[in-house]
Amino acid sequence: MPGHPFSTVIITKNEAENIRPCLAAIRHVCTDIIVVDAQSTDKTPDICREMGARVFEKAWEGYSENKNFGNARARHDWILSVDADEVLSPALIETLENWTPRPKTVYALDRISSFCGQWIRHGAWYPDWKIRLFDRRVVQWTGDFVHEKPDYPPDFKVVRLKGKLYHYTCKDPSEFYARLDQYARLAALEMFEKGQKPSFFKQFFSPGFRFFRDYFLRKGFLDGRAGRDIARANACVVSRKYARLKELYQTKHRGN
Structure with a gap:
């Protein structure tokens, strides 16, 4: 060394x-x-x-x-x-x-x-x-x-x-999706702690943009089926993240 x-x-x-x-x-x-x-x-x-x-x-x-x-x-x-x-x-x-x-x-x-x-x-x-x-x-x-x-x-x-x-x-898709689900929950909690508000526009349009960016603009399609699956999963994470953020704010308002 x-x-x-x-x-x-x-x-x-x-x-x-x-x-x-x-x-x-x-x-x-x-x-x-x-x-x-x-x-x-x-x-x-x-x-x-x-x-x-x-x-x-x-x-x-x-x-x-x-x-x-x-x-x-x-x-x-x-x-x-x-x-x-x-x-x-x-x-x-x-x-x-x-x-x-x-x-x-x-x-x-x-x-x-x-x-x-x-x-x-x-x-x-x-x-x-x-x-x-x-x-x-x-x-x-x-x-x-x-x-x-x-x-x-x-x-x-x-x-x-x-x-x-x-x-x-x-090693397998199920492990990958389990990690992404956890990531989406943590990301939503981070946004919630920072005071970021739920957004209808982001919840419904950001997932599609994310897929388009990762699969087409960044050429994920060149990795074949794996590239498609990753782009889909990333889009799904974005959707779940904003859905979870909305749930956190709804829970907060019910508590108040």
């Missing part, structure tokens, strides 16, 4: 099926791996400890909160943020082995996602550059329930690193 030292932070909950490949790849380039586990009921914490990670138990308080909690417990100031269902490619490992940080810079990784075994190269899922390597002294995760993002100074430069970050999203 001749490169500049950094710590890796991963948040988990019931990721026993995914975490081994994730950790195995990271161990090539990092000796300080922090796992923030949100009270898993499977063997996730045991597997992480077995593979050399330091595990901290923390009740789920949102993506940003749990990620920042992990960052604060790292041994190094530079943080690589990875999800449990992501794996560093050999090319990305090589890049990190030779990486040296620059001042006023954050680093983005070229994430590519699989859908039921097929790599998606168009539509809403690709390209998908994610800022995942940064200095915790000047960068924090922000956001509430679903839209977490790294907050960095405006004069910082974003540098793209070579090599893919493999993202294994789901």
